[in-house]
Amino acid sequence: MTTYDDRASLTDLTTTVERVRRSVEGVIEGKPEVVRLSLTVLLAEGHLLIEDVPGVGKTMLAKALAKSIDCSVRRIQFTPDLLPSDITGVSIWDQQRRDFEFKPGAIFAQIVIGDEINRASPKTQSALLESMEERQVTIDGQTYELPSPFMVVATQNPVEMEGTYPLPEAQRDRFMARVSIGYPSPEAELQMLDIHGGASPLDDLQPVAHAHDIVKLVDAVRSVHVADSVRRYAVDLVAATRSHPDLRLGASPRATLHLLRAAKASAALSGREYALPDDVQALAVQVLAHRLLPTAQAQLNRRTSEQVVLEILQHTSVPAASGHGSPMYGQQPPGARRL
Structure with a gap:
């Protein structure tokens, strides 16, 4: 498995992403x-929520992404009788050591599939709240760090399906x-x-990238330049x-941060060292809509958050x-170029 040193370029690292993309698309057609x-x-160091009706490939997508990367993977099948300790862990009394063992x-995995x-x-x-935001778990006053990279890929059926519970707002905001x-096209x-x-x-399906490769690529994404005007554009969208009038709950400051991080990752996937307003626009619906709560009147008028x-x-x-x-917006960073 190829790994990269600290001096790896964005071009070298995006080659790894292309291999992962082809691997996943070999399973998820169209x-x-x-x-x-x-x-x-x-x-972008985020977490993904896949929402759709049963049978369209939600779990298949999550598993294909996980299997394409050589990293630790755990799957959690969420059921009504699942306990928080099943997710985070528990301290058990060890008779021989006469002490608690965690x-x-x-x-505790690098990619967690929440089905x-x-x-x-x-x-x-709610047992996922701390781990998704702070990448750690606190049990009995002891804090345990989670591995890197860490990503939760959760699937859910629409809330109108029987036997489901709407995700709390704090939980949705962390995705x-x-x-x-x-549904797929006929072809x-x-x-x-x-x-x-x-x-x-x-x-x-075999791994085509190592977890270390993803960590290096995440570091490269962090260095993607975002001009002040693009930052202001993201802030204006979230503030709106x-x-x-059709929303009783708007997007949080965390949403602004997520939108900007996602725009930087999108720029890197496009082979650029700088983000454009197009990157923000292309991701606004996917990043913002699930955090918004329409008013009762908007729901009566069948207005959705996406609209x-x-x-x-x-x-x-x-x-x-x-x-x-110039393709750049705002002040061009030193040495920035289109790759």
Whole structure:
């Protein structure tokens, strides 16, 4: 497995992401935009919520992403009787040592797949709060660090499905993005019959990147330049959700941070060392919509959070390009170039 030293360039590292993308798309047919968003969230150090009806490949996407990277993976099947200690771990009395011994829970992995997260009780769902935000777990006053990289990929069925519990607002806010896979096109569904008709393609899926590669790539994404005008654009978009008449809860400051991180990761995936307003626009719906709560009147009018975000995008001024035909927005960072 190829690894990179500290001097690895963004171009070298994006080669690793391309291998992961091809690996995942070999399992998830006809959904390149969903795969790209998954990789964007991974590189932005975020967590992904996959929401859709049963049978469209939510768990398959999560497992394909996890198996494409040589790292520790744990799967949690959320059920109504799942306990918080099943996720975080528990201290057990050791008779021989006459002391408590900590038994790590399923959260202690680099990629954690939470299957049907909204089938567990809100108390159990909340067990993920500390780990998703601070990448650590505190049990009996003792804090345990989680491995790096760390990503939670959770799937859920729509809340109108029987036997589900809506995610608490604090929980939803910790997911960087939400994506809906949707039904495949007829051509993709025919291709699925050929690929999935016999053995599962996951059986032959081999890691194409190491966890160390992902850590290096995350470091490269952190160095992507964001001009002040692009930062202001992201802030304006989020601020508009807090005063919109169709929303009773707008996006939090954490949403602004997530939007900017995702834009930087998107720029890196596009081979750029700088983020554009286009990166922010392309991710605004996926990053913001799941955090918003429409008013009762908006719900009666069948107004969705996605529609509100699209409206805000239409009415928010986009930063103008600086210079003559320059692709950069705001002040160009020293040495910045298009890769």
